[in-house]
Amino acid sequence: MSPKHAGRTEAGHWLGLGAELISFGRAFISNPDLVERLRTALPIAPADETTYYQGGDAGYFTYPACQHAA
Structure with missing residues (x-):
């Protein structure tokens, strides 16, 4: 998996193939609410x-x- 393009879909794909760890290092820097965005x-x-x-x-x-719509 390319380290710059890991998203929720890609993470799910790799988890389905048995990956034990998915890292979102760069995405974590630019998304202070990364866990909420993924969830x-x-x-x-x-x-x-x-x-x-x-x-x-x-x-x-x-x-x-990210701003949620009211």
């Missing part, structure tokens, strides 16, 4: 790799949580 099948926000390890707030603290 409710909400889209996973893409990460901006240009903000990784740059020392500012951009990226780590600026990715928004």
Whole structure:
């Protein structure tokens, strides 16, 4: 599985084939609510790799949580 493109569908596929661990490292950075997104099948926000390890707030603290429709 490509490390940049793991989503809920791909994780389910690999779990069905017997995978014992599925990692969402990059997706976790850009989705402060990743568990909720996976649980409710909400889209996973893409990460901006240009903000990784740059020392500012951009990226780590600026990715928004998904807004549920009321």
